[in-house]
Amino acid sequence: MSALRRARQLQPGSVVRWDRLERDAFSAHPEVLAGPKAGSSGPPKPREWLLLAPLGLLAAVVAGAPIWGYVAIAADGSRFATAAPDSDPSVTIAVAGSFYACALVVVLSHIVIWLRNGRPKARMDLGYVGITAVLGAMTTLSVWRRGTAGGVETWDRWIIPVVLATVVSGVHALVLLVIRLRHQASSALSLEASDDLDARTARAAELDDAEQATIRADLDAAIADLEQRGIITAAVAERARGVDLGALALTMRTRIRV
Numbered sequence: 001m002s003a004l005r006r007a008r009q010l011q012p013g014s015v016v017r018w019d020r021l022e023r024d025a026f027s028a029h030p031e032v033l034a035g036p037k038a039g040s041s042g043p044p045k046p047r048e049w050l051l052l053a054p055l056g057l058l059a060a061v062v063a064g065a066p067i068w069g070y071v072a073i074a075a076d077g078s079r080f081a082t083a084a085p086d087s088d089p090s091v092t093i094a095v096a097g098s099f100y101a102c103a104l105v106v107v108l109s110h111i112v113i114w115l116r117n118g119r120p121k122a123r124m125d126l127g128y129v130g131i132t133a134v135l136g137a138m139t140t141l142s143v144w145r146r147g148t149a150g151g152v153e154t155w156d157r158w159i160i161p162v163v164l165a166t167v168v169s170g171v172h173a174l175v176l177l178v179i180r181l182r183h184q185a186s187s188a189l190s191l192e193a194s195d196d197l198d199a200r201t202a203r204a205a206e207l208d209d210a211e212q213a214t215i216r217a218d219l220d221a222a223i224a225d226l227e228q229r230g231i232i233t234a235a236v237a238e239r240a241r242g243v244d245l246g247a248l249a250l251t252m253r254t255r256i257r258v
Contacts, residue, residue, distance in 0.1 A: 001027070007222035010231055018240070019249035025218045029211065032203040032246055062102050066132040066139075069099030069162070073142045089150035093143050097158030100139065103132050104165040111172055126176040129169040136166030197250045204246035212245060219248065 003025040010016065026032050061068065073096035110125050140162050147155025204212070220241060227237035236252075243251040 003218045003222035004225060007225045010226065012230055014231060016226065016232060018252040021219070021222055022246075022248040025215050025222070026204075026246075029207060029215075032207070033200060033249075062106060063128075065099040065103040065106065066135045066165070069096040069103065070135040070139045070142075072096045072099065073139055073146065089146040090152045090154070093147055093152055093155050093158045096139055096143060097161050100136065100165045101161040103136070104161055104168065107132060107165060107169050107172065111168075114172075126173060126180065129173040129176065132169035133166055133173050136162055136169060140166055197247050200246035200250070201244045202246075204244070207245075215245060219245075 001024045003021045006021055006024050023030070023033060073092050107129055110129065114125065140159060143155055143159045143162055146152070147159070204215075207215075223232070223237050223240045226232045227234060232240070240248065240252060
């Protein structure tokens with residue numbers, strides 16, 4: 001079914017399902033409107049568990065590095081103290097510094113991915129760097145206190161990765177927060193829907209010119225039919241014609257009753 005054919009089935013007062021119109025227009029290329037690719041189905045095989053288990057453990061350790069680093073060093077007598085008060089500061093400081101070196105690698109990886117993708121969207125990015133910045137600041141203070149109080153000669157070296165992870169995370173968190181707030185102020189789409197829109201328009205742009213022209217002509221004909229029969233207003237029709245290929249449903253908020 002084409003978009004025009006579906007449009008002709010609608011009557012005045014009907015709910016216009018822009019997602020269905022768009023899906024019909026892209027019926028020859030459904031992959032353009034497809035969501036994220038699903039992973040492999042079925043439970044992992046026994047041999048796969050042997051590989052996934054240690055990788056999962058490693059991922060948990062690396063992802064939780066800011067927390068583990070703070071847990072290792074926090075013994076300053078505060079209500080958040082976690083390490084034993086009589087623990088060897090030379091050991092706990094080294095452990096904390098090592099964990100924050102891992103955290104720094106993770107944060108830098110996030111930044112590289114962000115730069116490659118053009119703009120950040122995942123909530124995990126902001127959450128992770130925010131936690132790293134807050135716990136990093138607390139860990140920095142604990143390393144300084146325990147290092148100077150315990151006479152640890154290497155504390156000033158182990159504090160370097162902690163400070164770097166804290167500063168880089170803080171700056172990146174601030175940038176992510178500003179972008180998120182600007183997006184919320186300027187767009188009705190959520191960050192996740194905006195990601196989906198970007199992916200759809202990018203896939204639509206990869207089609208050859210003839211295919212794009214065919215899809216555009218079908219959508220324009222459907223919109224013109226709806227406008228001529230009074231199912232949508234001229235303003236709605238103009239807005240629908242102006243959106244990029246692949247962005248119709250998300251831009252028009254899926255459905256609208258006129």
